[in-house]
Amino acid sequence: MAMPMRRVLVALHRTTLSSLKNAEGSLDVWHPAPLYLPVRTKKRFFIPPAVKTREKKVIDVEKKARKAGIVLRQQYLERPINIACTAGIFDPYIPPEGDARLSTLTKEGLKQRTEQLRQSAGSQxxxxxxxxxxxxxxxxxxxxQAQEIxxxxxxxxAQFNREKLHSLVTERCYPEMTRGNRYKTISWRFVESLEPPKVVHARCPEMVSKGNLYGQVTVRMHTKQTLAIYDRFxxxxxGTEEQPKDVLEYLVLERHVVNPYGRWRLHGKIVPSWAPAKDPIIKTVLIPGPDLKPGEEFDAINYQVPKSEAVQWNK
Structure with missing residues (x-):
């Protein structure tokens, strides 16, 4: 019995030694692949479109989400509401025809004066x-104060100072003043006041709820100004910077009266129907010069601008 037990122990010893050698050999082997494998745990039925995709195909995202059983939230196109100012001019002032031209001594001037007195009841x-x-x-x-503003x-x-301009102009008037002035240079100058400014109209309407008052005051200004606008080139x-021009304007200033921190700002301008038309914009056109050879100089005095040939258009 002793001999078979001894053989069993020797066999076990040999198997343990071989297994240890194999384990040491396996530890020396380099594994290029990771020891873990990614496993998908959740299937995505709807993948949102990538940002700035190069594909030009128009994909209906809502239809694709509806097929996957997902309901997208409805998007409402709403305009933002600003309570700091109103969206327009309430009961605008109608300037009398021939203002700053007719004298009060004439018959028509006296009629206009009486109409102004009748309209002043609402202003009071x-x-x-x-x-x-x-x-x-x-x-x-x-x-x-309105003239200073x-x-x-x-x-x-003219300097395009946005921060200062927002403090002097309402949110309704700001885009009207700055529209189209991005690549232009404005030169404006106030010369003098031909007549002292005066308040000609006032309204204090309610908005949204009772007691929410906005004050709108129309000021008549007759001044001399210079204005010149240059393009980006x-x-x-x-206009011109040298010659001043007489300007008659009816400015509307507004303030949120209920707000204790509110201030008077420019809200708009009333342009009467009988006002003269604005000056047309001066359009500059490039006139092609002569083809000069190397070494030749351009003589502008003796050069004659070529006239375009008459073309018969068939209707």
């Missing part, structure tokens, strides 16, 4: 409402 009620919330409001001092706003418009498009 609006001024009372404004004074209830703004105790420092006075029509005489306000007209001068107008001058400062146009100076910052420095060519004159409109």
């Amino acid at each position: 009620l609006a001024i009372r409402k404004i004074k209830e919330h703004d105790t420092q409001f006075k029509t005489k001092s306000f007209a001068e 107008f001058i400062e706003a146009h100076n910052h418009l 420095g060519r004159l498009m409109l």
